[in-house]
Amino acid sequence: MTDTKSVAQKSLLVRGYEVVIGFETHAQLSTRSKIFSRAATAFGAEPNTQACAVDLALPGTLPVMNKGAVERAIELGLALGSHIAPRSIFARKNYFYPDLPKGYQISQFEIPVVQGGSVEFYLGDEKKTVRLVRAHLEEDAGKSLHEDFIGQTGIDLNRAGTPLLEIVTEPDMRSTAEAVAYAKELHKIVTWIGICDGNMQEGSFRCDANVSVRKPGEPLGTRREIKNLNSFKFMQQAIDYEIRWQIDEIEDGRAIQQATVLFNPDTGETRAMRSKEDAADYRYFPDPDLPPLVIAPEWVERVRAGMTELPRVMAARFVKDYGLSDYDANGLTQSKSFAGYFETVAHTCGYPKLAANWVLGEVSAFINKEGLDIDDVEVPNPIAVGEVIKLIAIGKINGGGAKTAFQELCVRVHNEISDLAAFVQQIVEDRDLEQTNDTGALEKIVDTVLAANPKNVDEFRAGNAKALNALVGQIMKASQGKANPQLVNELLKKKLAA
Known part of the structure; x- marks a missing residue:
């Protein structure tokens, strides 16, 4: 990876050092x-029950390219604005390890299938590009x-040949927060377009972080690669520790040695x-058993035509059609x-900005508090939530009443109810939420x-605007929270002006 000045970076110094981070992510x-055989890739099978003759590298077997794997690579390239190579080469990456039956890994080296591109995301309200x-x-x-309890090591070849x-990335990240935000965005993209299930615990999405530090303006420092980070929490902890360790080493007068490291969460x-x-250590050379991978423009266009709306395209549509902020x-x-x-x-209530406020506010707060996903049955039905928001918009209930109605949706089972508008109206009547x-x-x-x-x-008449809020609060209390806040403000200002 090379360091260039083409990407503007706002450096966050750590004890006077600039942090430089790049990522290598393996998406299953x-x-x-599998990528070169018909053996299954299902997770959790008994050891060595999903390894065929090709995966075991038995004599006389030959790899055959999986068309679906190629199409998923094309999808990622299209999603990230990359160049899809019309011709790419598979190579043998040679190294010895007990769980590598062939003694080499089939990979790509000089001419990969996807070249360039970028990942854009927000860190707070600041847009970043990697x-x-x-x-x-x-x-x-x-x-x-x-x-360990019997002092032996076994080999499970079920994963051998799994397509990755x-x-x-380029070394474009300058803080741990930025690195984690990049990894989350990439995770969102691969799961959104469906090329990877993103299950980090099962090893479907594994990140390696290349971390180095340097004084501002100096050449890139020596990097150390943290392997197999399988959670965003551990990713943050590992990078933070590695940064501190490297700075301590340098300030104690020791040079950083290039190395592969593991993070111990305990x-x-x-x-x-x-x-x-380095690449030379693996003695890469073109695999003689695999011809070049040729991807015609027509194939790329067929894949493009079958892709779902991308997150960045959908976000742009939300800004244009619904008037939302970026x-x-x-x-x-x-997701x-x-x-x-x-x-x-939004479609239920007809007020997209109000819908956005509620989904990012009340709904998100509820799922975060309860540790839920948006798909879980415990999350209030979106049509019911839209009906609540519609009642706010037409002035039938105020914000406080709407929050009460939403809380009722969080505890009342309603996903099997066909007429959710009537169900929400019944909540309003049962709880006497209609505003005055x-x-x-x-x-x-x-x-x-x-x-x-x-x-x-x-x-208030002396110029203290906050005194108006105190009066509004007293009026809402006197009306048992049912007064129309907008009407209350109008009446108050009229009377105070008189």
């Missing part, structure tokens, strides 16, 4: 069979199973596993299910509150 492709170097197809290795897409520390290999549109497209939930709410719009009745309450709070009245 969602094919039912450039990609490449994404190449390769096969996974098997797995070593260490049985390795996605490599100790919160990284430890060196082996010295880091920040809100990005938040609403955090395909979340975006679908919002659109159902009677000007005469409200005027009497306003007069009573003004008479009982002369100090607030004097403060």
